[in-house]
Every structure is written in structure tokens, then in C-alpha cells.
Amino acid sequence: MGQALPPWLERGLADLFPAGESADPDQSLAARLQQAAGAERPLRIKLGIDPTGSDIHLGHSILFRKLRAFQDAGHTAVLIIGDFTARIGDPSGKSATRVQLSAAEVDANADTYLAQLGLGQPPERALLDFTTPGRLEVRRNSEWLAGLDLPQVIELLATSTVGQMLAKEEFANRYGSGTPISLHEFLYPLLQGYDSVAVASDLELGGTDQKFNVAMGRDLQRHFGQRPQFGLLLPILPGLDGVQKMSKSLGNTVGLNEGALAMYSKLEKVPDAVADDYLTLLTDLDPAHGRSNPRERQKALALAITASRHGLEAASAAQADAANLVAGEMKAPSVPEASLAAIPFPAKAFHLLSSLGLCASSSEARRQIQGGGVRLDGEKLTDLTLEFSAASELEGKVLQLGKKTFVRLVP
RNA sequence: GGGUCGGUGCCCGAGUGGUUAAUGGGGGCGGACUGUAAAUCCGCUGGCUCUGCCUACGUUGGUUCAAAUCCAACCCGGCCCA
Numbered sequence: 001m002g003q004a005l006p007p008w009l010e011r012g013l014a015d016l017f018p019a020g021e022s023a024d025p026d027q028s029l030a031a032r033l034q035q036a037a038g039a040e041r042p043l044r045i046k047l048g049i050d051p052t053g054s055d056i057h058l059g060h061s062i063l064f065r066k067l068r069a070f071q072d073a074g075h076t077a078v079l080i081i082g083d084f085t086a087r088i089g090d091p092s093g094k095s096a097t098r099v100q101l102s103a104a105e106v107d108a109n110a111d112t113y114l115a116q117l118g119l120g121q122p123p124e125r126a127l128l129d130f131t132t133p134g135r136l137e138v139r140r141n142s143e144w145l146a147g148l149d150l151p152q153v154i155e156l157l158a159t160s161t162v163g164q165m166l167a168k169e170e171f172a173n174r175y176g177s178g179t180p181i182s183l184h185e186f187l188y189p190l191l192q193g194y195d196s197v198a199v200a201s202d203l204e205l206g207g208t209d210q211k212f213n214v215a216m217g218r219d220l221q222r223h224f225g226q227r228p229q230f231g232l233l234l235p236i237l238p239g240l241d242g243v244q245k246m247s248k249s250l251g252n253t254v255g256l257n258e259g260a261l262a263m264y265s266k267l268e269k270v271p272d273a274v275a276d277d278y279l280t281l282l283t284d285l286d287p288a289h290g291r292s293n294p295r296e297r298q299k300a301l302a303l304a305i306t307a308s309r310h311g312l313e314a315a316s317a318a319q320a321d322a323a324n325l326v327a328g329e330m331k332a333p334s335v336p337e338a339s340l341a342a343i344p345f346p347a348k349a350f351h352l353l354s355s356l357g358l359c360a361s362s363s364e365a366r367r368q369i370q371g372g373g374v375r376l377d378g379e380k381l382t383d384l385t386l387e388f389s390a391a392s393e394l395e396g397k398v399l400q401l402g403k404k405t406f407v408r409l410v411p
Numbered sequence: 412g413g414g415u416c417g418g419u420g421c422c423c424g425a426g427u428g429g430u431u432a433a434u435g436g437g438g439g440c441g442g443a444c445u446g447u448a449a450a451u452c453c454g455c456u457g458g459c460u461c462u463g464c465c466u467a468c469g470u471u472g473g474u475u476c477a478a479a480u481c482c483a484a485c486c487c488g489g490c491c492c493a
Binding site: 299359362367 | 438439440441442446447448449454455457458459461489490
């Protein structure tokens, strides 16, 4: 008897397995949910993150949104900080062996992750529910992985074959193309799977690229005599380029830490083709919202996403500022200020640009000037040898690089 | 362990002794255009308060007037054999 899944759960789903329609709570998630409700035992929803970088971006946040939805439905989120596995590196989606991180780096990253997820922030801005008792468990997988001894590691390795490992798309591609695969990388899916055993997970969330690893969790749970978890996979969010997945290394991300203006102005430009995905996965709006007017649609989704992070007021202000910036106005109140205090005068114009951090190097700054990309109070700078003799010449003026970068010069 | 091929700028990839930061592509950044964007076209793409001076072709040393290009050792990787 196929009970329906609740809409909050189905929204944006890419894959769910097993996807049985029966009344068997091991095969049908709907049945499992019902059983849990009857027994008043919340399900344990596992989500693992590897603290390999310092910033969480919107691509990650779709998983946290779903995890939050489970929390709000009364279930227990088990957030696993992969402090141990991060040091191996997840081969998923990687075309090369990942650099191994030090324990200290991993710790620092883990802390910033939790902060970005809303630890210590007002609950309405927090991505996860950190406050309601029983709704969140944060675990580090070094708790159980760091203490494994060799016989245990061998037991894990013995559950899988080289053929099975090579069935994983990423491994297969790398093997086929002659890209090196280190043996320790085979350990990664096993350890992630063992995490499921360690926390007795009922359901694991992940991106579609996690299918192999989530399935491995089921195998290992079965091996250790546990009830296998469900796997619930969400799509990989396309990045701002609309083609490749959102990934920091591709530079097509929006970070959760970004300011309202930066966030809004990136999002209002997402390609029309991915607007559906963004609306479905990152907002609570109807995905059909504003479909007749693509431009309005972009603005609506940019506003909604920015507001979920910064509040509606800040998001609206960002929207107004963004409009001003594009119109070539630089009167927007949120133009950041840059102090001239540290600049030794006399200063050449290009030196100013690099010292203020607008350009990565003074050579780049000269090129930008040559290319006509630099304006002072709206007036294009063209003279490479232009030199300012004192800070007072510049105070209060607005320095502009390209269309998007503005800085107001202050003493 | 043996054999063999290879390691070039953000990435891919030319270049095998002699102007030149080093062809080309991708990406990125600027300019024009546009409903933002994309596409297209144009310019730039090692650093330096720069008409010049530095640093660069896995690492270290060597040969040479001169090396990314030759030699040696070492490190890393692919393939074949064991």
C-alpha cells in the first residue's frame, strides 16, 4: 500500500532508495515514517560534511535545508563532521587525489562550518535548529574512526571488492584515464559507510554524487547486523555559470558568509535555465513563480535567498543597491569605505589600486587602467603616470573598478 | 625491483641551445553590446610606486659566451614487465 510522502520531503528529491511502495518499513520510507510516528521514536537523519574548506556555499545548503525540514518534522539530525575522513579526501567528484589536510586545519574548518550553519546565531537566521532539545546531534567521526585497529580495518576492507570499488563512477573514470588512484582512497567510502553504523542512521542525506557512499552505508549496516538506512539524494546545484556544479574550485559559488549585496547581485544573474532549480531547492517559493517574466523571476529568487540569510530588510536594501550599481550610480549607501591612512603619499594611481586590495597586484592595476576599467568619481582614469600627492586630493571620492567594485576613499 | 615515457605559467598544452615572460586553447579580468546574464566583438592575463629592474618552465647541481631546451642525481607520475 503506497502511502504518500509528505510534500516537504518530496520537494526537490533526486533519488530515494529503497523506493518500495509496500507497507514494509524497511522498504518504504513512507511506512517507516509512519512506524516512527506510531512508536514516537524520531528517525535519525544522517548528514556528513567534510570540513575541507572554510566556506559553505549554497550548493551545500540545499542538504542542510532538507535536514532542517526533517528536524522541523520532529526527527533527529545527526550531523557528522568528517574530521577524520576529511584527512583522506572524498574521491567523489574529484578528478585527482585530494590533498590531505592536517588535523589543525580540519578543526578550524569544522568550527567555521558550525558557525555558518547557525551555531550561536539568532534562530531565524540559522540554517539548522540548534536549540530544540533532541533535534540535533553533532558528532565527529574521529570519535569512532580514530580508534579502529588493523583487524577492524581489514574487516571493513573485506566487505568490498576491487571490482565494486571500480564500479564507482569516479574511480572508473580515473582508472580508465590513467589518473592515479591511491589505495587509501578506497577506504573513504568504507569509512563513510561505517559512520552510518556508528550512529545507527535511519536515513542518510547526500547529493546524487554520494549514491555509492550512501549505498555502502547500507551494506555495512547489514554486515554489522543493523537495519539498513534509506538513502535520500538531492540534486547537485548548478553553479552560477548554469552548467557545472556549484563548486568553490570552479569559482561559481555563492557563499553563505557573503554579504547581502554580493549575494543578491550574483543571484539576480543566474541563467534562466537553472532558475527552477534555485527556486525549488533554495526557497519555499512556488517553482513556477513568475515564469512569464524571467527578469522578475531572477529578482524574486535572489531576494528570497538573500532574505533567508540576511533578513528581508537587508535583502531589500541589497536589491536597491544592486539596481543603483548597475545604473552606474555610486551613491549607494553600502559602498564600502577604504582608508587611505596606510598609503604613503605621493602615490601613483596603480599603486593605490593594489594597496587598497582592489587589484591583486600593481601590475594588474596598471593593466586595468590601460584597459579603461578604472574610474574615479565616475571619470575614467587613463594616465598610467597619474600620481596623487596627498590623501586630501582623494578623500570622499569613489574609486571604481569595473562595473561592480566600488570603494569610497576615507582618511 | 626492471624497462620506458613524462613533469612548462590558474588549468590544458606547444616549444628541444641563442631577440622576446615563453605559440595556442580554456578560464579569469576589463571594454562595447543587452532586461541582468549568456552569445558575439575588442583588449589584457608573472612581480615590482615600471620608460627600467627582478623572478620563472618538478628539485638540486653541472656543461656552455648562452639552457625550459644538453648532462647528473634526486623527487613525483603514466604505461609495460616482475
